Amino acid sequence: MQKNQVAAGCDYVNFRIVVLMKPTPDPDKVRFDAEKGTIIREGVELIINPYDLPAIELAVQVKEKLGGEVIVISMAPPQGEEALRDAIARGADRAILLTDRRFAGADTLATSYALASAIRKLGNVNLVIGGEKSIDGDTAQVPGEVAEMLGLPHVSYVSRLIDIDYSRAIVESDLESEVVTYEAPLPCVLQVTLNVAKPRIPTIKGKLQARKAIVEKWSADALADIADINRFGIKGSPTMVYRVVIPKEKERKRIILDTEQGVKAVVDLLMKEGLL
Amino acid sequence: MKLRDYYPYFEDFHEDIKSLAKNVSQELEKRAREADEKGSEEIMRENLKMLAELGFLGINVPEQYGGQGLDERSVVLSLEEISRGCAATAFSLGGHYLAVDSILIGGDEALKQKFLPRLAKDSVGAFALTEPNAGSDAASIVTRAEKKNGYYVLRGEKHFITNGSIADVFVVFAKTSPEKGARGITAFVVERGTPGLLIGKKEEKLGVRASPTNQVFLDNVEVPAENVIGKVDEGFKIAMQALTRGRIGMAAQAIGISRLALQLAINYAENRMQFGQPIINQQAIQFMLSDMLTMLRASEELTYKAAWLADRKADVTLEAAVAKLFATEAAKLIVDKSMQIHGGIGYTRDQVIERLYRDVRILTIAEGTSEIQRLVIFRNIKKALD
Numbered sequence: 001m002q003k004n005q006v007a008a009g010c011d012y013v014n015f016r017i018v019v020l021m022k023p024t025p026d027p028d029k030v031r032f033d034a035e036k037g038t039i040i041r042e043g044v045e046l047i048i049n050p051y052d053l054p055a056i057e058l059a060v061q062v063k064e065k066l067g068g069e070v071i072v073i074s075m076a077p078p079q080g081e082e083a084l085r086d087a088i089a090r091g092a093d094r095a096i097l098l099t100d101r102r103f104a105g106a107d108t109l110a111t112s113y114a115l116a117s118a119i120r121k122l123g124n125v126n127l128v129i130g131g132e133k134s135i136d137g138d139t140a141q142v143p144g145e146v147a148e149m150l151g152l153p154h155v156s157y158v159s160r161l162i163d164i165d166y167s168r169a170i171v172e173s174d175l176e177s178e179v180v181t182y183e184a185p186l187p188c189v190l191q192v193t194l195n196v197a198k199p200r201i202p203t204i205k206g207k208l209q210a211r212k213a214i215v216e217k218w219s220a221d222a223l224a225d226i227a228d229i230n231r232f233g234i235k236g237s238p239t240m241v242y243r244v245v246i247p248k249e250k251e252r253k254r255i256i257l258d259t260e261q262g263v264k265a266v267v268d269l270l271m272k273e274g275l276l
Numbered sequence: 277m278k279l280r281d282y283y284p285y286f287e288d289f290h291e292d293i294k295s296l297a298k299n300v301s302q303e304l305e306k307r308a309r310e311a312d313e314k315g316s317e318e319i320m321r322e323n324l325k326m327l328a329e330l331g332f333l334g335i336n337v338p339e340q341y342g343g344q345g346l347d348e349r350s351v352v353l354s355l356e357e358i359s360r361g362c363a364a365t366a367f368s369l370g371g372h373y374l375a376v377d378s379i380l381i382g383g384d385e386a387l388k389q390k391f392l393p394r395l396a397k398d399s400v401g402a403f404a405l406t407e408p409n410a411g412s413d414a415a416s417i418v419t420r421a422e423k424k425n426g427y428y429v430l431r432g433e434k435h436f437i438t439n440g441s442i443a444d445v446f447v448v449f450a451k452t453s454p455e456k457g458a459r460g461i462t463a464f465v466v467e468r469g470t471p472g473l474l475i476g477k478k479e480e481k482l483g484v485r486a487s488p489t490n491q492v493f494l495d496n497v498e499v500p501a502e503n504v505i506g507k508v509d510e511g512f513k514i515a516m517q518a519l520t521r522g523r524i525g526m527a528a529q530a531i532g533i534s535r536l537a538l539q540l541a542i543n544y545a546e547n548r549m550q551f552g553q554p555i556i557n558q559q560a561i562q563f564m565l566s567d568m569l570t571m572l573r574a575s576e577e578l579t580y581k582a583a584w585l586a587d588r589k590a591d592v593t594l595e596a597a598v599a600k601l602f603a604t605e606a607a608k609l610i611v612d613k614s615m616q617i618h619g620g621i622g623y624t625r626d627q628v629i630e631r632l633y634r635d636v637r638i639l640t641i642a643e644g645t646s647e648i649q650r651l652v653i654f655r656n657i658k659k660a661l662d
């Protein structure tokens with residue numbers, strides 16, 4: 001993939017930020033099918049994947065700094081539209097829903113391909129932001145795959161945006177054992193953690209205006225000129241799910257240490273976790 | 277499930293209000309325990325500031341005065357969701373709405389212009405009717421207001437005033453014609469900082485502890501005549517009409533608390549193992565949960581319907597009293613059953629139900645006790661059967 005197909009570099013007039021947002025089942029309302037070990041998805045309301053809220057917030061903050069527009073893209077069934085409206089209420093300017101039976105049954109590869117194709121179709125994208133992972137699929141693979149497909153640099157576990165201008169972003173990536181600072185040339189893909197920004201709650205006005213906003217719906221055909229539609233959905237998904245199991249709770253290990261040693265071990269652990 | 281799938285009283289935009297209020301509620305919930313334990317006025321100020329920024333303080337204020345121009349149903353959905361996250365915040369918001377509603381109901385154009393934009397933006401309101409010797413019998417207040425050179429001079433003592441210590445705008449009821457009883461009461465707007473307006477002790481309460489409840493002293497407070505709400509001697513009607521709206525809001529708070537109590541009970545019963553199985557497998561527990569849902573559904577129906585009627589400009593004196601009586605008494609029972617299902621752990625500070633058990637108790641007392649609701653209902657009983 002040619003980089004310049006994605007973005008024309010620094011576009012001072014219209015800095016385009018794409019947020020990848022997955023509409024996921026509302027965890028308050030999901031029910032599990034214990035026998036099949038799957039989530040019952042029929043008729044369940046879809047909300048913004050909670051890990052994508054900071055991604056949207058960061059995008060809006062960048063827009064507030066550099067100008068331009070925030071475009072949120074989701075691949076989801078039609079009821080994903082409500083989550084996209086919510087994204088508009090939270091400051092997005094445009095919302096695109098990739099929805100078509102031909103996108104259905106996608107594994108992460110086919111999901112990423114569809115999202116990457118949509119970004120290519122948009123063109124002139126300066127920054128792509130994705131969430132750390134989804135609360136349902138939980139693979140954390142999609143943003144990285146999208147970056148690879150677009151041939152863009154990619155930083156994951158971004159916990160802080162230190163600085164950004166039209167040509168580069170300086171970010172901190174929190175790898176648990178260490179925090180690494182990167183400078184990434186734009187356009188690039190940032191996969192952000194929950195710490196990157198505190199999502200704002202929309203105002204009543206924003207929320208009501210979003211109801212009237214238009215959510216653009218793109219079918220597989222809408223991408224046919226720049227993508228191979230056979231790589232969408234189940235056709236484009238080499239992953240075969242063999243079986244899903246719900247893990248059993250582990251027995252506690254019941255390790256007993258003497259008091260002094262034990263207290264010290266617990267204190268050390270808490271300090272390491274940053275809780276003390 | 278959407279509201280509209282099972283209640284005929286709502287429009288599409290109400291779903292947005294509900295989902296937004298839910299977001300807000302989740303945010304408030306994070307500090308609800310701390311706010312309760314500390315009885316924290318500071319947290320309440322911050323909570324109300326957030327609600328102000330999002331537009332909730334002016335939710336039913338017309339747009340021409342800087343509000344959101346929404347309806348009673350939006351108020352109900354907001355209070356319901358917010359009380360789930362932090363009942364004390366919903367209670368304080370309810371106190372604010374009483375002040376706003378008094379001005380909306382009784383104020384002339386100039387008064388609305390003067391105060392509504394502030395109340396819709398960032399000023400917190402308080403409603404000061406109750407006095408040490410005038411609770412249920414609100415018409416027996418003795419706070420005096422006497423006219424003097426274009427001012428009214430207010431003298432007296434109010435107590436149990438929600439938001440007393442944090443409000444910027446007080447709606448105060450006082451006697452202008454003491455000999456005329458209920459027909460001699462006038463409503464005034466008194467601004468914080470007016471000389472002689474003194475905020476007294478904060479009550480240490482069982483529940484809604486983060487919502488400040490204060491004594492308010494009026495020590496020869498000079499209030500400009502333009503701050504009279506509506507007409508002189510016609511304030512009692514304004515108080516009653518504002519309280520009618522407030523009762524629908526109290527019923528909404530009861531629904532929020534009830535729903536949370538039921539959810540907590542189900543979660544707990546599904547996970548608590550006794551006699552080798554989750555206690556939810558016991559029919560005795562299932563029946564309690566079913567009764568709780570039945571009461572909750574009835575509360576919702578009554579409350580949503582009262583709000584819908586209010587939005588149709590109907591007289592809802594009766595419906596509001598019925599909704600408040602039923603929903604708040606039901607909430608008490610629902611919370612009690614939820615605590616029973618939680619067993620011993622439910623009695624500890626570690627469980628949210630312990631807080632709800634304390635918070636719910638105010639709902640059958642404030643804004644007219646259950647007994648007073650029954651008096652109101654009885655006064656309308658024949659009309660209701662026509």
Ligand SMILES: Cc1cc2nc3c(=O)[nH]c(=O)nc-3n(C[C@H](O)[C@H](O)[C@H](O)COP(=O)(O)OP(=O)(O)OC[C@H]3O[C@@H](n4cnc5c(N)ncnc54)[C@H](O)[C@@H]3O)c2cc1C
Nearest residue numbers: 020021075105107108130131133134137138139140141142
């Ligand atoms: C074991 C397993 C079996 C599965 N089986 C099936 C199946 O049979 N049929 C089926 O339809 N699906 C199935 N899926 C789901 C599907 O593979 C994933 O939902 C999808 O590929 C996205 O991956 P993810 O949810 O792990 O996202 P992650 O990679 O965890 O998400 C990270 C970020 O990528 C972005 N992102 C991810 N998905 C989207 C999206 N759809 N739109 C916009 N942005 C997005 C978001 O920014 C998100 O925060 C399965 C998943 C797993 C793990």
Ligand SMILES: Cc1cc2nc3c(=O)[nH]c(=O)nc-3n(C[C@H](O)[C@H](O)[C@H](O)COP(=O)(O)OP(=O)(O)OC[C@H]3O[C@@H](n4cnc5c(N)ncnc54)[C@H](O)[C@@H]3O)c2cc1C
Nearest residue numbers: 403404405406411412436437438489641642643644645647
């Ligand atoms: C936390 C809190 C917040 C409050 N906030 C406000 C506020 O913001 N503004 C405000 O003005 N007031 C406020 N109040 C006051 C509240 O509205 C009164 O407490 C309530 O109206 C009851 O009055 P009372 O306490 O004087 O009880 P009383 O009127 O003395 O009643 C005592 C008992 O007698 C019963 N009773 C009284 N009369 C009758 C009757 N005729 N028939 C049968 N039973 C009767 C009552 O139901 C009650 O059970 C608040 C109170 C509390 C506790």
